[in-house]
Amino acid sequence: MSARYLPYVLILPVTLFLCLFFLYPFVLVAQQAFSTGNGFTLDNFRNVMSHWKFPISLKNTLYLAAAVVPFQLALALLMATMVSKMKRGRDLVLYIWTIPLGISDLAAGIIWLAIFEQSGFLNSMMSGLGLIDKPLNLLTYQNPGLVFLAIALAEIWRATAIMLVILVAGIGLIPKEYYEAAEVFGASPWKRFTRITLPLLRPSLSTALILRVILAFEVFAVVQALGGTLFPVLMGETYNYQFELLNGGAAAAIALIILGISIAFTLLILRALRVPKGATI
Amino acid sequence: MTTAATNPPDARRAGRFVYATAVILLCAWVIVPLYFLLINTLSSPEAVNSFPKSFVPEFDLESLTFFANFAGMLNALKNSILVAGLTMVMSIAIGAPAGYALSRFDFPGKSTFRLLILLTRAFPLPLLALPLAVMFIRTGLDDTIFGLALVHTTLAVPFAVLITFSLFSGIPIELEEAAWTLGCTRLTAFTKVVLPLILPGITASAIFAFVISWNEVFAAAVLTIENRTLTAFLLQNLDTSPLHLKFAGGFILVVPALIFIFAVRKYLFAMWGIANR
Numbered sequence: 250m251s252a253r254y255l256p257y258v259l260i261l262p263v264t265l266f267l268c269l270f271f272l273y274p275f276v277l278v279a280q281q282a283f284s285t286g287n288g289f290t291l292d293n294f295r296n297v298m299s300h301w302k303f304p305i306s307l308k309n310t311l312y313l314a315a316a317v318v319p320f321q322l323a324l325a326l327l328m329a330t331m332v333s334k335m336k337r338g339r340d341l342v343l344y345i346w347t348i349p350l351g352i353s354d355l356a357a358g359i360i361w362l363a364i365f366e367q368s369g370f371l372n373s374m375m376s377g378l379g380l381i382d383k384p385l386n387l388l389t390y391q392n393p394g395l396v397f398l399a400i401a402l403a404e405i406w407r408a409t410a411i412m413l414v415i416l417v418a419g420i421g422l423i424p425k426e427y428y429e430a431a432e433v434f435g436a437s438p439w440k441r442f443t444r445i446t447l448p449l450l451r452p453s454l455s456t457a458l459i460l461r462v463i464l465a466f467e468v469f470a471v472v473q474a475l476g477g478t479l480f481p482v483l484m485g486e487t488y489n490y491q492f493e494l495l496n497g498g499a500a501a502a503i504a505l506i507i508l509g510i511s512i513a514f515t516l517l518i519l520r521a522l523r524v525p526k527g528a529t530i
Numbered sequence: 531m532t533t534a535a536t537n538p539p540d541a542r543r544a545g546r547f548v549y550a551t552a553v554i555l556l557c558a559w560v561i562v563p564l565y566f567l568l569i570n571t572l573s574s575p576e577a578v579n580s581f582p583k584s585f586v587p588e589f590d591l592e593s594l595t596f597f598a599n600f601a602g603m604l605n606a607l608k609n610s611i612l613v614a615g616l617t618m619v620m621s622i623a624i625g626a627p628a629g630y631a632l633s634r635f636d637f638p639g640k641s642t643f644r645l646l647i648l649l650t651r652a653f654p655l656p657l658l659a660l661p662l663a664v665m666f667i668r669t670g671l672d673d674t675i676f677g678l679a680l681v682h683t684t685l686a687v688p689f690a691v692l693i694t695f696s697l698f699s700g701i702p703i704e705l706e707e708a709a710w711t712l713g714c715t716r717l718t719a720f721t722k723v724v725l726p727l728i729l730p731g732i733t734a735s736a737i738f739a740f741v742i743s744w745n746e747v748f749a750a751a752v753l754t755i756e757n758r759t760l761t762a763f764l765l766q767n768l769d770t771s772p773l774h775l776k777f778a779g780g781f782i783l784v785v786p787a788l789i790f791i792f793a794v795r796k797y798l799f800a801m802w803g804i805a806n807r
């Protein structure tokens with residue numbers, strides 16, 4: 250086989266696969282969302298958006314992302330800079346910090362349920378310290394703040410690792426000379442961080458943020474495990490429409506709304522963290 | 531600077547103390563919740579539902595036995611392993627050739643192809659399960675292991691391409707060229723020179739594909755009804771199942787993840803970091 254066609258032969262399977270299982274389903278989901286059986290219609294969207302649960306689940310999803318992602322970004326940056334200075338035990342610490350990377354959102358939800366449920370470890374600790382006489386039922390509709398906190402903690406616990414890995418790899422690519430030069434000119438550690446690390450880390454930051462923000466809009470199993478119906482989110486509504494209400498068109502409509510939000514944020518992040526042409530390391 | 535100049539040892543010692551404490555606290559932040567799950571898994575159902583909790587496990591296997599005997603659970607576990615195994619094989623078989631092509635050739639359309647791969651990352655992929663559910667019913671793939679594995683492969687294959695791309699790029703083309711001059715064909719040069727060097731990396735990315743599939747909840751729950759995977763089965767029974775069943779199930783979900791992350795830790799950064807830029 251000639252070398253000219255070889256690359257195309259090699260990429261053909263993936264391309265076909267992604268066309269069939271990635272691009273084509275998007276056409277299908279749009280079709281499903283914009284039709285109820287007879288022609289083009291916005292009924293599905295009207296139907297979905299006028300439901301009383303829609304504004305709540307949209308608000309919950311966005312609030313959760315707004316609370317969790319910035320905190321994770323700061324935490325991941327802190328952990329990445331700490332690791333980059335570490336001399337002994339770096340591998341062990343990195344292994345421990347990246348463990349949540351392999352843990353599913355459902356398992357993370359169950360893990361935090363062990364802490365927050367009525368006979369759980371938080372109650373046990375508080376009663377051990379004499380703060381409470383009998384176990385409190387923490388995750389109920391009377392405590393919406395606590396439900397939110399539990400879900401946010403589980404999300405922070407689970408998904409900071411993915412940002413950490415991308416940022417650690419990114420910091421590894423920044424040449425040491427920049428830091429040495431800055432030190433010669435008497436730049437403080439904080440100055441070095443804001444003037445060297447952050448700007449040169451932009452490509453990694455944007456990848457980490459995009460991945461994380463999209464995951465945040467997809468939040469589902471953690472919420473199901475910890476809040477159940479107490480904390481409706483968009484992905485959970487999609488699931489409900491598909492299974493409880495057997496309304497595929499409505500499920501597709503919410504799916505498209507999630508997609509739209511994800512794409513909007515992706516473009517926003519790409520724009521905000523864009524690297525000027527010719528300014529690569 | 532001035533304080534550091536007047537009493538450098540004290541300030542430095544204090545700084546080192548704060549730093550070490552922060553590292554230890556962050557490690558505890560990751561490990562302690564996992565330890566709580568372990569306690570609950572290794573305690574009897576009575577202990578799991580009682581209050582207050584003991585902070586040491588009693589090493590009782592009753593919860594795990596209950597989990598194993600719960601109707602449909604072992605079947606779900608088997609399904610999870612099968613789907614993840616299929617996903618692993620398919621994503622490497624389809625993804626690795628493309629990774630090789632990206633690392634070795636410059637060809638028209640290369641940037642478009644890379645864009646298609648990167649584009650998949652900017653979409654909430656599990657949502658694809660919704661339209662595919664309809665498509666699968668038409669083709670008879672609904673509620674099958676293979677159908678779900680196809681969707682999970684869509685999730686895993688972009689990673690497989692990018693990871694193998696960065697792995698192949700790490701092997702100088704000169705090695706292959708030397709093999710060609712010594713009488714190897716393109717294929718034998720690949721199998722005799724490149725493959726042995728790349729195999730550990732490929733294994734690591736295959737393991738990663740396995741974990742992606744093993745952990746996936748939404749698509750699994752949408753696409754399977756009779757042949758539930760473990761995640762889908764646990765999700766479906768969240769409202770009704772007793773606590774000890776949830777914790778044992780969560781534990782079974784976590785264990786492979788712990789082993790796999792340990793197995794691939796050397797490749798973690800080549801896989802997630804550089805490949806992602």
